[in-house]
Amino acid sequence: MSLINLSCPVCQNKSQKDMITYIDTSKNPELVGKLLMNELYSFECSNCGAKRQLEVQMVFHDPDKKVLLINLANQEYTDQLKDNLMKYIPSNYDLSDYDLRLVRNIPELVEKIQILQFGKASDSVIEIVKLLTDGLFMKxxxxxxxxxxxxxxxxxxxxxxxxxxxxxxFVDYNDSLQDFAEEKYNKANTETPKGEFIQVNQKWAVQLLEGK
Ligand SMILES: [Zn+2]
Incomplete structure (x- = not known):
């Protein structure tokens, strides 16, 4: 937990709130459910009652699936930001064979968790599926x-x-697109590296398909 300074966007009332900044799914699985229900970072102003979702720099860690996600909360990635967040992770974890991801905000974090729970394709493949779905959609x-x-x-x-x-x-998720995306991914010369923080997003998928 970390004490975060808040300013209400409606009445400018200042307050402080204790926020979860580290989720270990093996120790606190209940927090994952709250996160997915948008309950973890919801905020109600004690002065005017305005409600909103907060962006908090935090770490999501699934030691069983060897996945670690950092939410940048719409800030630029810096080594200092990473170092500040990595303090939450117990040092006995070897992250060299982990999938390490940076996400820009909580909705992107929630998407990555949904992909983990789906469990039938990697986030890399699903980013390609999304691009292919865009193509069908735009037709x-x-x-x-x-x-x-x-x-x-x-x-x-x-x-x-x-x-x-x-x-x-909602648009249906297409299994045959997933097969096609997996083929594309396997044919690409780049493999998503382990033990290295990267952003796997639309830009990443476009670059992969263009062979960059
Ligand atoms: Zn307020």
Whole structure:
């Protein structure tokens, strides 16, 4: 836990709140459920009652799956930021064979956790699936402007959730696209490295498919 300084965006009331900055899934599995339900970082102003979701720099650690995620909370990645966050992790863990990921914000973190729980494809492959799904989507709606899209689980089924200017909706996650994405990934010369913090996102997938 860390004490975080907050300022209400509506009434500017200042406050402090203890926030979870390290989740070890083997010790605190209940926090994962809270995170997925948007309960972990929700904040209600004690002065005006305004509610919002907070961005907190924090570490998500799944020692069984050897995955460690750092949420940058919309800040630029620096060694100092990493060092500050790595203090939370007990030093007896060897991270050299871990999948280490940087995510920009809590929605991206939640997506990575959903991918882990899905368990049928890596985040690398799913980023390619999302790109391929974009292509199919744009054929149907060529004028649509995609603001963002996330892999998610809805009622136990994998989906891609699209956020457009005017609307949001789910698109079915396509198994044959996953097979195709896996082929593409295996053919690419780059393999997602272990023991090294990287961002596996849309940009990463575009570069992989372009062979950069
Ligand atoms: Zn307020």
């Amino acid at each position: 149907q709606k060529p004028d649509a402007q995609i603001i963002n899209r996330f892999f998610t689980m809805a009622n136990g089924a994998p989906k891609v959730y699209y956020i457009l200017q005017e609307e949001q909706f």
